[in-house]
Amino acid sequence: MRAAVLTGYGSPDVVEVRQVPKPVPKEREVLVAVHATVVGRSDCGRRDPHPRLFGRLMYGPLQPGRTTLGMEFAGEVEAIGNGVTAFKPGDRVFGMVRYREVGAHADYVCVSEDGYIATIPEGLPFEQAVVCEGAFYAQPCLTKLNLKPGDKLLIYGASGAIGTAALQLARAAGVRVTAVVxxxxxxxxxxxxxxxAIDYTKEDFTRIGEKFDGLLDAVGKTTFLRCRRLLKPGAMFVGTDMGPYGQTLLLTMWRALTGRGRVTVPLPKRDPGFVRFLKARMEAGELRAVIDRRYPLEAVADAHRYVDTRQKTGIVVIDVR
Ligand SMILES: NC(=O)c1ccc[n+]([C@@H]2O[C@H](COP(=O)([O-])OP(=O)(O)OC[C@H]3O[C@@H](n4cnc5c(N)ncnc54)[C@H](OP(=O)(O)O)[C@@H]3O)[C@@H](O)[C@H]2O)c1
Structure with missing residues (x-):
């Protein structure tokens, strides 16, 4: 089968599509023929980690430990391993591979039946089912903000993978969203x-004279100090990245050490039921994939180049079949 293989760390040139052995599902695993997958910021971060030393400590000191990337998949179950009861060949499924599993930038991927996998809502095309990655990072931010229906949330940078997912999931929970893009x-x-919707190129969003019950910096490009006048007393500022000059990260560490402060970068918790939660949102018409570009698997390195621009809108899909 074909797989996009990392030949080392570095620019998108290290991504090569090669022939590799087709995986065989082990006990309680499902073999999925991948139809659609995504190149996301996680993939680019694993290919070329920053800070480099920290990344290499996490992913492998000399070579990337996992050579086929791709966190999420949508496809068809081709075969099942012993003991699988929840899925059968022919099922249309979507979900995510776990942190250390072989990735989905390939013709086939094996996924544990009790992992992040669910059937695709009836009639939904494969490329519309790759909604997991942005939502996976958006949901812990929304959980940490702990907003009630009718509360007001400001999302800074609501146009990326995490931002578009956060906006839709917040709306589904009845939260009133102001988006800065x-x-x-x-x-x-x-x-x-x-x-x-506020245009950050024309208006200073910090001076709109409104107060919010929470603020999510979905692109790691603003700071608590800049935004604090927008927050109601006790309201949290959550980020998805370190923030300019690491400010969001430093304030997160301060909060972890002292128990004080209103800034945090929440990390996702292990919860395979999350994919079924997303399925329910899609079936209710509350969540859709926002697709910027589509590339064939053979052009996966070009998809990395585009995601590296940090200018994508929503997600970049790889059509494997
Ligand atoms: N996705 C992941 O796997 C993941 C996981 C953990 C953490 N993170 C971090 O979370 C952040 C967001 O990830 P993502 O995948 O959602 O990013 P993304 O999709 O690459 O975000 C790109 C979007 O951000 C907008 N943007 C860029 N600069 C901006 C600015 N100064 N102000 C407002 N919007 C801006 C871009 O539009 P314009 O340039 O037109 O404004 C574009 O639509 C990244 O810093 C990433 O490292 C990502």
Missing amino acids: DTRHLELVKSLGAER
């Missing part, structure tokens, strides 16, 4: 349910 994304965020 570039001019080209104003209509998109309104179509996803933002009550108000």
